[in-house]
Amino acid sequence: MSQLLIRGGRPLRGEVAIQGAKNSVLPILAATLLTAGQVEVRNCPRLRDVDASVRILQSLGCQARWEGASLLVDTAGLNGCAISDTLMREMRSSAIFLGAILARCGQAELSYPGGCELGPRPIDLHLNGLRELGAEIDDSGGLLHCRAARLQGRELVLSLPSVGATENLMLAACGAEGVTTICNAAREPEIGDLQDFLNACGGKVSGAGTSAITIEGGRQLHGCAYTVMPDRIAAATYLCAVASAGGEGFLRGAREQHLSTVTAVLREAGCDVRRSAEGIACACRGRPKAVRPVRTAPYPGFPTDAQAVLMAALLRSRGTTVFEENIFENRYRHVDELTRMGADIRVAGRVAVVTGTETLHGTNLRCTDLRGGAALCVAALAAEGQTHVSEIGHIDRGYQDIVGDLRDLGADIARIETEE
């Protein structure tokens, strides 16, 4: 079993290159199912969730192989339309394959993704939208049987701006006849990346980044070479690492326009954050200051995926900060672990109140989920002594090399093998 060993309490100084975005590459890999010809996904992060997507593509008869930092996908050999329950369980966002398989094959079969460590993970908006495009979906007994002899484009209105539903419907709409408009669409930058990928393959999609996305369906998509955008949540994590430990770091490739709510909070906490054409520089001296309430919201609001790492960065702040988690029900599982380091955090429902303490101490911690796991590392960098972080498989789902990245930033961190 692997663990992380972090020796904290010393400022960072260094530079890290930001990996490709997990939340872009997963829908892009699903979108390769719509193309004829080879797709080269450049700057593709090597992650557990990417491996799971590759296994899904291979189980459907597609080829996928690595060449350096590129993943080459060829879907010509597609010969299946069902995803096994085992593969569905490996990655909760596997529902994103539904729209693409349906568009390509006219049918799809997969198990219901169920809940995850963040709480319930419903896909009702995905299914309602697909039904409106003409799919017949039977979702009895945890299995989804979907059929659509023909998908027909139309106006779809989402009751909330779900990222996954927006992406799934964009993919299905590419295979539909006529024009589809998705209203109240999610506006996350990764949706813009998916739009750019589809257009690079010959699709006609516009409006990503606004709440109305238009897709002209029925175009045969071809292969392309596409570079995935930098991961804004990995960038937020490393900014918070610098804020937590103090010191200075440069995040090569990070785009501040995707991170403005996070950088605004870090500036308020007293960090000096500067953007340049090459990335983002961050310098933080002494203990951070507490900040005004941080409320997670759909983009361009404060990202739920950065809530845990920011909380970790503010554990030693001067004053009290209130967090309000508005996207997922169960997203404070890292709190119990952080309190083991001496943090003062009180949770009531969707609100967490963090009162900064002068010192944190290293101890044994267990990852509870992907971003919560990253938050433990961020906190450990500011803690006196050693911290052991176990169950780091969660972190591997979304960070290509958190040890190498934090070392590049000057942290004392190692991956060690233990008996259990």
Ligand code: UD1
């Ligand atoms: C994506 C991201 C995830 C991020 C989240 C919110 C990927 C692979 N994952 O997840 O990292 O935390 O956006 O920014 O891109 N909902 C419904 N019905 C649905 C779909 C969603 O009620 O059919 C609810 C969810 O329970 C949740 C909220 O909508 O409360 C937002 O979920 P959504 O935007 O769909 O998140 P994901 O696409 O799953």
